[in-house]
Amino acid sequence: MKIAAYSIKTLSVLFFLYSAISFAGVKEENLNPQDGGEVNTQEEVTEYILHHIKDSHDFHLFSYTSDGERKHVGFPLPVIVWTSNGLTTFMSSEFHHDDAGKVIVEKNGVKLTKLHSKIYELDATASGVNFDAEHHPTNAKKLLDFSITKSVFGVMMIGLLMLLWFSRLARQYKTKQIPTGFGRVLEPLVLYVRDEIAKPNIGPKYRKFTGYLLTVFFFIWILNLLGLTPFGFNVTGQLAITACLAIFTLIIYVASGNKHFWQHILWMPGVPVLIRPVLAIIELAGTFIIKPFSLLVRLFANISAGHIVVMSLIGIMVVMKAELGAPGATILSFVLSMFITLIEVLVAFLQAYIFTMLSALFIGMSVAEHDHDHDHDDHGHEVPDAEDVRADFI
Amino acid sequence: METLLNDFSPGLFVMQTVLFLVLIFLMVKFAWKPILNSLNDREEGIQGALDAAEKAKLEMANLQADNQKLLQEARAEREAMMKDAREIKAKMIADAKEEATEAANKTIANAQATIEAEKKAAVAEIKAQVANLSIEIAEKVVKNELSNKEKQLALVDTMLNDATLN
Numbered sequence: 001m002k003i004a005a006y007s008i009k010t011l012s013v014l015f016f017l018y019s020a021i022s023f024a025g026v027k028e029e030n031l032n033p034q035d036g037g038e039v040n041t042q043e044e045v046t047e048y049i050l051h052h053i054k055d056s057h058d059f060h061l062f063s064y065t066s067d068g069e070r071k072h073v074g075f076p077l078p079v080i081v082w083t084s085n086g087l088t089t090f091m092s093s094e095f096h097h098d099d100a101g102k103v104i105v106e107k108n109g110v111k112l113t114k115l116h117s118k119i120y121e122l123d124a125t126a127s128g129v130n131f132d133a134e135h136h137p138t139n140a141k142k143l144l145d146f147s148i149t150k151s152v153f154g155v156m157m158i159g160l161l162m163l164l165w166f167s168r169l170a171r172q173y174k175t176k177q178i179p180t181g182f183g184r185v186l187e188p189l190v191l192y193v194r195d196e197i198a199k200p201n202i203g204p205k206y207r208k209f210t211g212y213l214l215t216v217f218f219f220i221w222i223l224n225l226l227g228l229t230p231f232g233f234n235v236t237g238q239l240a241i242t243a244c245l246a247i248f249t250l251i252i253y254v255a256s257g258n259k260h261f262w263q264h265i266l267w268m269p270g271v272p273v274l275i276r277p278v279l280a281i282i283e284l285a286g287t288f289i290i291k292p293f294s295l296l297v298r299l300f301a302n303i304s305a306g307h308i309v310v311m312s313l314i315g316i317m318v319v320m321k322a323e324l325g326a327p328g329a330t331i332l333s334f335v336l337s338m339f340i341t342l343i344e345v346l347v348a349f350l351q352a353y354i355f356t357m358l359s360a361l362f363i364g365m366s367v368a369e370h371d372h373d374h375d376h377d378d379h380g381h382e383v384p385d386a387e388d389v390r391a392d393f394i
Numbered sequence: 395m396e397t398l399l400n401d402f403s404p405g406l407f408v409m410q411t412v413l414f415l416v417l418i419f420l421m422v423k424f425a426w427k428p429i430l431n432s433l434n435d436r437e438e439g440i441q442g443a444l445d446a447a448e449k450a451k452l453e454m455a456n457l458q459a460d461n462q463k464l465l466q467e468a469r470a471e472r473e474a475m476m477k478d479a480r481e482i483k484a485k486m487i488a489d490a491k492e493e494a495t496e497a498a499n500k501t502i503a504n505a506q507a508t509i510e511a512e513k514k515a516a517v518a519e520i521k522a523q524v525a526n527l528s529i530e531i532a533e534k535v536v537k538n539e540l541s542n543k544e545k546q547l548a549l550v551d552t553m554l555n556d557a558t559l560n
Contacts, residue, residue, distance in 0.1 A: 055406060081405075118403075145405035152409045159417040166425030173432030177439075190429055210430060211422035219417070239398060240407035244414060 045315035051099070053234050053307050054117040055149045057092040061231070072097050077153055081119050082144040083110045092147070101129035101137065112143075119143050154235040158222050162215075166190075193217050193356065201360035205367050209360070212252060216245060217356040224303060224348030228310075228341060236351070237304040239296070246296035249359040250288070257366035291362055295355060302351050306344045313337040 039048050060074040076093035088108040095103050101115035104122065111122035113129055120140035122129065130138045148156075169183040169190075179187050193214050198206040223235045235241055263269060265283040268276050316333035324332060539545050 054401060055403060143405075144408075145403060146409055147405065148409075149403075149406060151406055152413070155410060155413050155417075159413060159420075162417070163420055163424065166421065166429065170425050170428035170432070173428060173436075177436050187429075187433075191433065194430065194433075207430070211426040212418060214426050215414075215418045215421045219414070238406060239402045240404070241410050243402070244407055244410040247411075248414065248418075 039315075039318055042315075042319050045312070045318055049308055049311045049315070051117070052232060052311060053237055053304050055151045055234070055238055056117055057095070057114065057119075057147055057149055058097070059150055059153065059231075060097075077150065078148045079119065080146040080148065081112065081121075082146065083108060083112070083121050085109045088112070101140075104128070113140065115140075119145050119147070150233060151235045151238050151241060154223060154226060154233045155241070158219065158226065158235075162218055162222065166218075189218075190214060197353070197356050197360050201357065202364040203368060209252065209256075209363050212248070213356050213360055216248075216359060217352050220245070220299065220355055221349060221352035224352060225345070227303060227307065228344055228348065234304070234307055236299055237307055239300050242296040242300040245299070245355065246292040249295060249362060250292040252359075253362045253366040254287070256363065258369070260369070261366040291358075295358060299351050299355055302347060306340075306347055310337055310340050310344060313340055 039045055057079055058074055058076045060072060062074075063070060063072045065071070076091045078089055079092050079094075080087065080089045082088075085108045088110065090105065090107050092114075094105045095114045099114055099116060101113045101120065103113065104127075105112045111124070111126065113120050113122060115129065115137060119142075120129070120137055121143050123139045126139040129140055132138050165182065165186060169179055169186050172179045172183050178184075194206075194210055197217070198210045198213050202209055220236055223233070226233045227236060265287055266280050268279045268283070271279060313336040314333050316336065317329050320329040320332065323329075539549060
């Protein structure tokens with residue numbers, strides 16, 4: 001146990017160190033080729049941050065300038081796009097790290113370019129991207145992009161990692177009752193999700209949904225933590241990812257809803273008949289739009305905000321160099337970003353917990369067996385029970 | 395809002411949906427199901443062991459109570475037996491005493507009777523011998539007394555004197 005605690009401590013120290021180094025790389029990023037790709041102004045910092053929180057088509061570790069030439073270290077990822085000529089695949093290295101629509105790749109008879117982390121297909125006659133006043137391309141259209149982007153890569157990696165860890169834990173149980181090694185760390189987490197999230201919120205039918213909740217919990221948590229590493233993943237800060245997770249929860253709780261659940265949505269018992277259709281509209285909106293929307297936005301916003309805050313604090317190093325001098329600005333930004341990174345570690349867990357907890361709660365509300373003899377008083381008014389009160393706050 | 399929608403990538407959404415479905419399926423099949431089953435089994439095992447221990451404790455307590463009861467019964471029985479024995483002993487002693495007294499009394503009575511009889515016989519014999527002796531003595535005395543005339547006269551005088559006095 002002591003050894004485990006020690007290595008976790010060491011790991012976290014290394015982790016912060018790397019995070020700091022990685023984010024310090026801000027000032028070397030290639031945004032302005034004239035000055036060797038340095039980020040020197042507030043606008044460049046902002047642009048860099050906004051670029052970072054987007055998905056990207058290559059795995060970029062760091063860049064440096066040597067002999068006036070910008071060098072990038074990382075590896076390309078496959079691009080898979082659905083163009084007007086069908087599915088087209090090639091490696092993202094063909095864009096040569098361009099993200100401004102300058103490099104045009106001709107594949108499968110179509111002209112493709114990358115602009116702000118999106119792949120565009122140029123019109124057949126165009127030789128370059130034309131922009132309108134708001135910097136939107138006028139002669140190119142966005143494509144359906146199934147690329148193995150950095151986020152997809154992260155998802156695959158974490159999926160494999162989870163499968164590796166937990167299937168090993170599962171195999172350990174075949175030979176012994178108490179797991180050893182890393183399994184000893186994982187087991188309490190599994191028990192925590194089962195006993196603190198699934199059981200109390202869903203009730204006796206928890207077993208059927210625990211697999212999903214466990215998957216979601218570890219998926220979000222590990223990806224959140226991965227987002228704090230120097231690799232700069234921002235998977236759980238992608239709307240597409242959080243929307244997908246929220247829709248999974250929506251499908252599960254709608255599909256497993258029992259009679260009481262639908263009765264309470266469509267024809268609320270215990271209220272005057274005239275009010276029932278109004279309540280039905282509110283309940284339908286709540287069930288199908290508000291609940292999943294709150295799930296997806298909460299996770300997306302928290303994680304994106306965390307990334308933006310950490311990187312902005314590191315940006316102090318650049319922005320306040322004039323006022324505080326280089327050492328002062330560096331120390332200030334280091335202390336602040338260290339502090340925020342610590343909080344982000346907490347947030348990483350908290351958001352995974354909240355997402356899982358709310359998913360469990362929504363599922364629990366749709367499978368709960370109500371005992372209606374006790375829920376209504378003499379006048380037919382519903383007496384709020386603990387669950388309804390709790391639901392009102394969400 | 396527009397930027398957000400612009401950033402939303404339908405391709406990523408599709409990829410995530412597919413990957414996540416596969417992940418859920420694999421995790422449930424290869425990890426969660428065996429893990430949760432094992433945990434359940436283990437918890438049931440622990441609960442079973444605890445229950446068994448509790449039951450064993452109860453049985454032990456029962457057994458001990460039984461033992462205690464048996465011991466108590468044995469003790470009571472011993473006590474009763476001892477008491478009986480004591481009573482029998484006392485009775486036997488008393489009986490023996492009584493018998494002995496009776497026998498002794500009888501012996502004493504016999505002895506007394508014998509002694510009495512012997513005494514009587516002895517007395518009778520003595521009486522007879524005394525009588526004989528007296529007669530012999532009297533004979534001798536008489537023979538002696540009546541040998542001469544003077545003495546016979548003296549005797550008559552004496553007797554006459556006695557008779558006057560009387």
